Amino acid sequence: MAAPDPHQAADPQAVKRHPTLFRAVRKRKNPKLRRTDITVTDDAAVRRAVKAASLGNAMEWFDFGIYSYLAVTIGQVFFPSGNETTQLLSSFATFAVAFLVRPLGGMFFGPMGDKVGRKKVLALTMILMAVGTFAIGLIPSHETIGVWAAVLLIFFRMLQGFSTGGEYGGASTFIAEYAPDKRRGFFGSFLEFGTLAGYVGAAGLVTALYALLNDAQMEAWGWRIPFLVAGPLGLVGLYLRLRLDETPAFQKLEGGTAHASEAADGVESTAKGDLAKIFRQYWPTLILCICLVGAYNITDYMLLSYMPTYLSDELGYSETHGLLILLAVMVFLMAIISQVGKLSDRFGRKPLLMTGMLGFLFLSLPAFLLIRIDGILPITLGMLMLGLSLVCMLGTMSAALPALFPTNVRYGSLSVGYNLSASIFGGTTPLVITALISWTGSNLMPAYYAMAAALIGVIAVACMKETAQQPLIGSPPSVETDEEAAELVQAQAPEPRF
Numbered sequence: 001m002a003a004p005d006p007h008q009a010a011d012p013q014a015v016k017r018h019p020t021l022f023r024a025v026r027k028r029k030n031p032k033l034r035r036t037d038i039t040v041t042d043d044a045a046v047r048r049a050v051k052a053a054s055l056g057n058a059m060e061w062f063d064f065g066i067y068s069y070l071a072v073t074i075g076q077v078f079f080p081s082g083n084e085t086t087q088l089l090s091s092f093a094t095f096a097v098a099f100l101v102r103p104l105g106g107m108f109f110g111p112m113g114d115k116v117g118r119k120k121v122l123a124l125t126m127i128l129m130a131v132g133t134f135a136i137g138l139i140p141s142h143e144t145i146g147v148w149a150a151v152l153l154i155f156f157r158m159l160q161g162f163s164t165g166g167e168y169g170g171a172s173t174f175i176a177e178y179a180p181d182k183r184r185g186f187f188g189s190f191l192e193f194g195t196l197a198g199y200v201g202a203a204g205l206v207t208a209l210y211a212l213l214n215d216a217q218m219e220a221w222g223w224r225i226p227f228l229v230a231g232p233l234g235l236v237g238l239y240l241r242l243r244l245d246e247t248p249a250f251q252k253l254e255g256g257t258a259h260a261s262e263a264a265d266g267v268e269s270t271a272k273g274d275l276a277k278i279f280r281q282y283w284p285t286l287i288l289c290i291c292l293v294g295a296y297n298i299t300d301y302m303l304l305s306y307m308p309t310y311l312s313d314e315l316g317y318s319e320t321h322g323l324l325i326l327l328a329v330m331v332f333l334m335a336i337i338s339q340v341g342k343l344s345d346r347f348g349r350k351p352l353l354m355t356g357m358l359g360f361l362f363l364s365l366p367a368f369l370l371i372r373i374d375g376i377l378p379i380t381l382g383m384l385m386l387g388l389s390l391v392c393m394l395g396t397m398s399a400a401l402p403a404l405f406p407t408n409v410r411y412g413s414l415s416v417g418y419n420l421s422a423s424i425f426g427g428t429t430p431l432v433i434t435a436l437i438s439w440t441g442s443n444l445m446p447a448y449y450a451m452a453a454a455l456i457g458v459i460a461v462a463c464m465k466e467t468a469q470q471p472l473i474g475s476p477p478s479v480e481t482d483e484e485a486a487e488l489v490q491a492q493a494p495e496p497r498f
Helices: 012-017 019-029 043-069 071-078 084-100 102-116 118-136 147-164 167-178 181-212 215-222 224-242 248-253 275-281 283-314 319-347 349-371 376-400 407-426 429-440 445-463 482-492
Strands: none
Touching (some): 043 181, 043 283, 071 147, 071 283, 084 102, 084 407, 102 147, 102 407, 118 147, 167 181, 181 283, 215 224, 275 283, 283 376, 283 407, 283 429, 283 445, 319 349, 349 376, 349 445, 429 445
């Protein structure tokens, strides 16, 4: 939270006695924009940055998604207790373990991204995720090495979670700092397009394996294939990210020669990446970020990660059945997500986020009542109701969250806030829902859990400021053309007096 303006606390009588002096001080503190202060984006560079960040994000979430879609089989391979519910809980507990270390990853990679740059850290997170996922595919089963199989699984899941701690904050910051102010929602939506693409790739591969292999083959070796694919995919993502330039906002922050030119005259000009500073000065915004991300993550993981398990374990459908329906819903969301991003640029972030939160608050129970009806059509309709609510958040959140924090602490603050919330609420969602269903005997618990999360989300959205079409805090205005830049400068010129 920024320090209060000293002029607001100045003695009104002093201001009246020395108007010229106070006017000069105000101009010094808030200088007028010069043409060189305004970033004119290079469309090809923006699209290249968006593509690399989104593809890298897709590969990260492909790696993360395959675990949740193989949860039942992994439970049988690594936790053979003879009790299916215990196996599933053990598997989801291991899923949640990765989220417990995500805040540590966020606290490590976030400030590092504010110090050494967004690009280097995003390349490092890609390497760690690929190594962690590939290694899981090589772990011997419980039958072969006993309890050490579960220990190794937990270790590499923690490595995955640690790397993911630096991924979302970095990728969303990267795109937000490259994009022009008036189209940040549109370009930001491609980050979540990448997330959906990763989930679709994971779900598609797992569905194909379930269709082609029997249960014995899946348990023996089939489950390993998606994890082993992560190695080559990680190398592709690493190559794409290393080819990128650093963001203009960060280059200017470290005294580089970005197109932003002298934009930092009126903004922050050092990159300290100080964790203590983040908690000390920005704790109100961190709390807001945690509430927004918590509501978003619970609904996101409920639909995209837990739903296939819910359909197979609680409602008795085959694994393939649930995955195919979810695949169709996710492909539909991918088709419309960029349009949601455009809507957030036009109408604002808050209306779109509020629509998504209210959708989960009022539609979760009807959607799950439909999903419980036997038949493809009611299940698909129920999941579409949830999906349309979720896409309002997916297409908007990656532009809204980076705008909460100033440039010099953006990567660190967002990584810390996002991953604290994801750890507490997101990764525990499948585990909590499975436990709630087991304790209460009601398979409507996912709906009630989503509604409670959405209620918190509604309050958080009501408290946030609108940031659409505005420069990022601590960064200069960013436009697409020289004409727009000239108009911004001209708009500040005083009207002629006659």
